[in-house]
Amino acid sequence: MNNSKIHPQFEASFGQSFPIGPSFLDGGVNFVIFSKNATAVELLFFDHVEDQKPSTVFKLDKSKNKTYHYWHICVQGVKAGQLYGYRIYGPYIPEKGHRFDSSKVILDPYGKAVDIPKNYDRKALSVFGNDEAPFMKSVIADLSLYDWEGDKHPEKSFSQTVIYELHVGGFTKNPNSGVSADKRGTFKGLIEKIPYLKELGITAVELLPVFQFDVQDAPEGLTNYWGYSPIAFFALHQGYSTDQENPLQVLDDFRDMVKALHREGIEVILDVVFNHTAENKEDGPTYTFRGIDNSIYYLLNGDKSKYKNYSGTGNTLNANQSIIRRMILSSLHFWVRDMHVDGFRFDLASILSRDENGNPIENPPILWDIESDPVFAGTKLIAEAWDAAGLYQVGKFFGDSWKEWNGKFRDDIRGFLRGDQGKVSNFVTRLIGSPDLYESQGKIPEQSINFVTCHDGFTLLDLVSYNKKHNEANRENGRDGENENYSWNFGVEGPTNDPHILSLRRRQMKNFHVVNLLSMGAPMILMGDEVCRSQNGNNNAYCQDNETTWFDWDLVDQNADMLRFVQILIEKRLKRETAHPDFNMSLKDLLNQPLITWHGSQLHQPDWSDNSHSIATTVISINRKMAMHYIFNAYHQDIPFELPRSIGNRKTKWRVWIDTSAESPNDICLWAEAKPIKNGQYLAKAHSTVILMTQLTPN
Missing domain, CATH: 2.60.40.1180 (Golgi alpha-mannosidase II)
Known part of the structure; x- marks a missing residue:
């Protein structure tokens, strides 16, 4: 075949068109990538993450290395740790949806690890034709080498589930966490805090995004902290690894964490983002799907030069296109089968119900695929049943397996406890499992994922301490974050020394905990709410990777009374003689x-x-x-x-x-x-x- 700069240790053959992505085959690695509109494809190998020039280039022969729209090659001598990427040639005609840029090295969307050079520059990757831009590289990983030691899914029922939403980095980054400096902010650091989670009594952790994301996708001088800026759907975020020099270490760190949590009966739920990517709008960077086949992977406007933006972040994945459906399913299979994940919370899940024109459809193919897939028969599936363009599906999300983040529970509980007019009926409805939403469907009470606070919005302490958001540190001139939070400061905005106000705020936080943890439905608690964590009134702290968002472990002792309160609530909820009739029957039967x-x-x-x-x-x-x-x-x-x-x-x-x-x-x-x-x-x-x-x- 037509190769150039072939390293003597490698020998290439035409390979096969399946499975897509990298896979070990006959002593080598078979590489497959889909691109319908590419005119040429090169596979590039690199010796070092900082290298701009490849050490080996394989030019794929269109007549022999391409089957249908799948480009493929098998390379002998490839070992785990090999750095690679693709150069993909094709038309740059934005008005026709094509944005190929052969100056960029493209990540393998099915790659299991990503390595990032120290001088990575998001802005440079946004310039068309800039072949000097430092770029990320995919990494070959051998998943068969890990010993799971008989690990099994805890398989908790939703009726016996209490979810704790946490940020992997922020949970242990604070120096007062007691975690050794080399493990702070990592999967390994989280392992050291499992005793705390066990003592708290929660049964599942819901991790904010852990797929590789672009930390530079944030206002100038700030960092994308939350991780809702995905680059790769099969690769873990390198920032959560204990060894930044070894791009494969993060795989072991994550699996060690899952295994350790499972030993204590704690499930692992991942917050997954399949609605958009970090390539953002038209002036965004090119490092993956835009450079593979832009018109296939994204929803485009009528003239195809601009992206439909149902995510609020600049682009929207074409989730119900067959190629993207297959990728999403393969990603979920990987996390369940190979990484032993127990469930997923789908960010802006309503986007997944939109067709290629952006219209909601009754039986969305991708949601039906997930719903009916036997691999996910015992997997927790949770939908954020709305999107950023106004599609709101709480109470009517697709299928039988999906549970829903109940935004109406959050708002009605906040409104009633704040003392709003006309809220008592709504409050009672949320308390008994939201029968207005779920009873007619014969759903169990746990169809509703109940929460008062989450990463997106005020913490519980801020909810009772601020009447308005204070997001100045985000450098967006106050445009970001919700304006209506149903919050109440009890007379003083922010911190106060007034003992009466402090007492009322503490009382109100306990009210919220009681309602959230004892209502019918499956409750979720935000990291740190059990010890009164504050973000100083910032209700959109996605770009604050600092003490604003980190768990302050001094609060565990300072607010031991609140921690005790929450611990006892959780303990009583999970016991059979629980404080309300929380049984796994339909709402209709229960209420009758x-x-x-x-x-x-x-x-x-x-x-x-x-x-x-x-x-x-x-x-x-x-x-x-x-x-x-x-x-x-x-x-x-x-x-x-x-x-x-x-x-x-x-x-x-x-x-x-x-x-x-x-x-x-x-x-x-x-x-x-x-x-x-x-x-x-x-x-x-x-x-x-x-x-x-x-x-x-x-x-």
């Missing part, structure tokens, strides 16, 4: 059981009016042996609530389990320590939540 009674300050007289700011409910366990009485007072005054003296033919002897207005340790207790109430009413303080419990005994 005679187990729930609603009250106001007087028994059986709930106030559903727009002026109501309080509600109470009695919940009976299915076996009729226990009852819980919930009181939610979002009013600015104390309210006495009448209590049931008997339930059916059984007497009640109420004990106080939770009162968020009380100081620790009286705010929550172990059930065996719950103190009895002597009379038939309870005074619920302003902005407080009370939960009473009783064993039901026959009269």
Whole structure:
């Protein structure tokens, strides 16, 4: 075949067209890349990550190294660690959707690792025809060498799941984390904090994006911290590795982390971004799909010179095109089968329901592929059921397997506890599993992923400390981040020394924790909310890789009372004798059981009016042996609530389990320590939540 600069250690043959990507074959590596509109393709080998010139070039013969639209070659003598990339030739005609740039070295979209030169420059890669721009390189990896030591998926049901959303880097980057300096901000660093996660009681970690992303995709002088700027869907982010000189170390670090979490019964859920890439809009860099076959991989406008932008980041992947569908499925297969991941949260998942013209379709091929794939039969699938262009599918997302981030839960809970008018009915609906969204579909309560805060928005402390966002540090002149946060500062914007305001804020945070962790649905907690982490009012800290976003481990001791409060809530939720009827049955069946009674300050007289700011409910366990009485007072005054003296033919002897207005340790207790109430009413303080419990005994 027509080769130039062939290193004597390599011998090439035409290879085969499958499987796509790099794969070990007959003592060598078979390389396959798809490009329909390319006119020529070269495979390039490099000796060092900083090299601008390849050490070996394989020119693929169009008549023999191409089958259909798949370009392929098999090279003998290739070992793990080999650096490589592609040079792809074709037309540069933006108005026809073609943006080939043969001056750029292109990453293999199926490559399992990426190596990044120290002088990498995103801006230089955005200049057409610039062959001096430092570029990333793909790396050959041999996945068969790792010993999983019998590792298995914990396979927790959603009814027994509490999710903890965390950022791999930010979890341990702070010097006060106690993690050794060489492991801070890495997968290995997270391993050292598993005892903390275990003590907290969560059952799954949901990791913000860990696919290789472009840290330079941020305002000048700042860093893309969150990672919603993907470059490769099969490669891990090198910044989370303990060895920046060895691009394959990150694979072992990640697998070690998964294995260690599984040993403690903790599942690993990845936040995945299949809706856009870091190549962004028309003036963005070229390092992958734009240079492989732009018109195939992206949704384009009518004249094809510009990108459709349903992601809000400049471009949108053409997810329902067959080639991209196959890539997404292959990526998910890789993470489940080869990396033992337990689930995925799909960023802006509604984009995946759009066709090639951007229109929503009833049975989206890619979502149906994922839904019906046997590999994912036991995998947690969670959708962020909206996109940046206004498509909102909460309560009606595709399929049977998908659970949904419930944005309505977040907003309605915030609104009610803030004291907004007309929120009591919505609050109750969210509390009992959002039957308005899911009951007609026969869904289980855990269809709803309940959360009050997440990475995108205020932390819990900031939610009760700021009335407006404070994003000046992001250098976007306040244009970024949500303007309506349903937050309330209790009279002072930001930090204060006023003991009354501090007490109310703490009470409100506990209210949010109670509602989030004891409502029907699967709860998610944001990293650090259990110890009152703040981002100083920044509600879009995607570009703040600093102490603004890092977990401050001093808070664990400073706010030990809040940590204890959350720990006990999680523990009771996950036990069979949980504080509400959280059973794996349909919402319709659950709500039709005679187990729930609603009250106001007087028994059986709930106030559903727009002026109501309080509600109470009695919940009976299915076996009729226990009852819980919930009181939610979002009013600015104390309210006495009448209590049931008997339930059916059984007497009640109420004990106080939770009162968020009380100081620790009286705010929550172990059930065996719950103190009895002597009379038939309870005074619920302003902005407080009370939960009473009783064993039901026959009269």
